[in-house]
Structure formats: C-alpha cells, structure tokens
Amino acid sequence: MKNTAIAKSPANIALIKYWGQRDKSLNIPNNDSISFNLSAAFTITQATADDTLKEDEITLAGRPVSDLFAKKVIKQLDRVRELAGVKTRFLIETENSFPTGAGIASSASGMSALSLAAASALKLKLSQQELSILARKGSGSASRSIPDGFVRWHQGDSDQSSYAESLYPADYWDLHNLVVVVAQAEKKVSSLAGHQLAETSPLYESRLKHIKDSLNSVVQALKNQDFTLLGVTAEAEALNMHAVMMTSQPSLIYWAPDTLRILQQVADLRNDGQECYFTIDAGANVHVLTEAKNAQKIMKFFESQDYVKQVIDNLPARGAHLVSENVKNVDRVI
Ligand code: PMV
Numbered sequence: 001m002k003n004t005a006i007a008k009s010p011a012n013i014a015l016i017k018y019w020g021q022r023d024k025s026l027n028i029p030n031n032d033s034i035s036f037n038l039s040a041a042f043t044i045t046q047a048t049a050d051d052t053l054k055e056d057e058i059t060l061a062g063r064p065v066s067d068l069f070a071k072k073v074i075k076q077l078d079r080v081r082e083l084a085g086v087k088t089r090f091l092i093e094t095e096n097s098f099p100t101g102a103g104i105a106s107s108a109s110g111m112s113a114l115s116l117a118a119a120s121a122l123k124l125k126l127s128q129q130e131l132s133i134l135a136r137k138g139s140g141s142a143s144r145s146i147p148d149g150f151v152r153w154h155q156g157d158s159d160q161s162s163y164a165e166s167l168y169p170a171d172y173w174d175l176h177n178l179v180v181v182v183a184q185a186e187k188k189v190s191s192l193a194g195h196q197l198a199e200t201s202p203l204y205e206s207r208l209k210h211i212k213d214s215l216n217s218v219v220q221a222l223k224n225q226d227f228t229l230l231g232v233t234a235e236a237e238a239l240n241m242h243a244v245m246m247t248s249q250p251s252l253i254y255w256a257p258d259t260l261r262i263l264q265q266v267a268d269l270r271n272d273g274q275e276c277y278f279t280i281d282a283g284a285n286v287h288v289l290t291e292a293k294n295a296q297k298i299m300k301f302f303e304s305q306d307y308v309k310q311v312i313d314n315l316p317a318r319g320a321h322l323v324s325e326n327v328k329n330v331d332r333v334i
Pocket of ligand 1: 014195256
C-alpha cells in the first residue's frame with residue numbers, strides 16, 4: 001500500500017494564552033484559550049504511507065531534520081498508527097512559510113498539518129473534534145489550528161473533553177496580525193519545557209484566577225467586534241503570561257532588546273491615533289494587531305525600521321485542510 005495526502009495548516013496567535021498544564025503527557029491545559037489562525041504563516045505537509053518503508057523518513061524544506069524534530073514527528077505518527085491499528089511507515093515532507101521555532105507557533109501549524117496529512121494517508125475518517133484532540137497531543141496549541149477562523153480551546157479535564165472549536169469563521173472580522181520579526185533563530189527554551197516551569201512562578205495562581213475575566217472580555221470583544229477591548233485585553237494577557245515566565249525558577253526571558261522597542265513603538269503609534277496592540281508568544285517576535293484601515297500604514301512603519309528583519313501580514317484564516325498542490329510548490333514567505 002502506498003497512499004499520499006497533503007495538508008495545509010495555519011499557525012495561530014493566542015489572544016488568551018495557554019501556559020502551564022494539568023496533564024503533561026496529554027497536553028491538557030490549566031485554562032481555556034482563544035486564538036485566530038494566521039493566513040500567511042502556515043505549514044504544508046505531504047504524508048506518504050508506504051508499506052515498503054522500514055522506518056519513517058522526514059524532511060523539512062527538503063533537508064534532513066534534527067533528532068529532536070524527528071522524535072516529535074515519529075511520536076505523533078505512532079499516535080496516528082495506533083488509531084488506525086497499523087504499523088505502516090511514512091515519508092513526511094514538510095515545509096513552513098515562516099521561521100521554525102522562533103515563537104511563531106510552528107509547532108501549532110506543523111503538528112496540525114502532520115496529524116491531518118498522516119490520518120488522511122491512512123484513510124482514517126476523523127471528525128474535527130477528534131483531529132483537534134489528536135493534534136493537541138503533538139503540541140497543545142496545534143489543537144487550535146484545526147478549526148476555522150477564531151477558535152476557543154476548551155481546557156476539559158480528560159483526553160476526550162480537551163479540544164478546540166470555531167467561534168467565528170475566518171471572514172467574520174478582517175483583523176490584521178503583523179508579525180514583526182526581529183529574531184529568526186530557534187529559541188533556546190522550547191514552550192514544552194516552559195510549560196513545566198509555570199507553576200514555579202508565585203504569580204501563576206493569580207494568573208489562573210484572573211484569566212476567566214480575560215476570557216470573558218475577549219468573548220465580548222469578538223461578539224461586538226470591539227477592537228479596543230480586544231486589543232487592551234490581549235496586551236494585558238500577553239504581559240501577564242510573560243510575567244509568569246520571567247518569575248519562574250529558573251526564569252524564562254524570551255524577549256530580546258528589540259522586542260521592547262516594538263512594544264514602545266506600538267504605544268507611540270497608538271498615541272498618534274493609529275490604534276494597534278501587541279501580543280507575544282514564547283519568542284522575541286511581536287505580533288501587532290490592527291484593524292484593516294490602519295494595517296498598511298503600520299506595516300510600512302515597521303518595515304522601515306532598520307532592526308526589523310521582516311513583517312508578515314496575516315488575516316484570520318481557515319483551519320487545517322487537505323490540498324492538492326505538492327509540498328515543493330509552497331510559496332516561501334521567508
Ligand atoms: O503548544 P505549545 O506547547 O507550543 O505552547 C504554546 C504556548 C504559547 O504560544 C506561548 C501560548 C499559546 O497559547 O499559543
């Protein structure tokens with residue numbers, strides 16, 4: 001048997017973050033999170049299930065991958081094989097449209113694309129909820145890249161109850177997320193290692209108490225398309241998560257000096273009447289949220305800064321889906 005499937009899946013940006021886990025083997029979080037999918041930051045993965053292969057073969061952008069990368073992919077393929085009840089090995093060819101492992105959620109797009117492609121190559125028929133659960137086990141935030149548009153991950157309290165679902169489709173609100181790239185190198189501490197440190201921060205307990213209010217504010221902001229409420233809440237939430245990271249033992253500081261520069265410039269732009277807000281994941285790059293009317297001007301502003309390497313302009317996007325184009329034809333953004 002030899003069967004190929006190709007999946008495209010977006011990275012996502014969390015407005016309310018997932019940080020810390022109640023079950024680390026299943027990636028069950030301590031709180032719900034809310035995100036939207038990113039149109040220009042995606043992974044395309046081609047999975048070929050091939051009974052003649054002796055072991056899984058994996059390439060990233062046409063090149064061999066590190067042992068750590070291969071280990072994570074093979075672990076996820078084992079989950080897919082277990083669901084299908086087979087031992088078939090895969091050829092996995094994957095490519096990202098953006099820098100890998102630099103806090104632009106490559107694990108979210110990568111694990112969700114891998115889950116869909118591998119399950120489809122084995123002709124497994126999974127519901128969206130089952131796919132979200134499968135992707136979650138590869139990387140928590142990957143559960144949110146399966147459904148379309150604006151997404152809520154229900155923390156749940158068991159394997160079957162912890163999954164993401166769409167709140168609104170991608171075309172519900174044309175928000176822009178400008179990823180201002182200042183660091184393209186892979187981060188030193190993975191988010192997987194970071195989650196384990198969350199509870200060592202004296203601020204973590206108060207974060208979890210406060211987060212229900214933040215979730216409600218984002219739900220309200222999405223419902224009313226209230227950009228100010230959305231932005232103010234997302235900024236405060238990102239700072240809250242980074243405060244937990246910085247006060248963990250050992251301390252985790254994902255920011256670079258240029259990260260702080262962008263935060264100050266976002267505040268300046270806002271004072272100038274160009275409404276925008278920042279959020280940051282586990283990396284030095286900053287995601288700047290704007291409405292459509294200001295997006296081009298703010299994008300040009302950041303592109304003109306000599307310390308900025310690149311600005312990636314994203315709109316909300318649909319979730320993981322099968323495509324017909326070959327992985328070698330991905331338009332490389334970077
Ligand atoms: O899915 P992971 O283990 O890569 O964790 C993602 C963590 C953050 O990006 C920092 C927050 C989030 O909710 O995406």
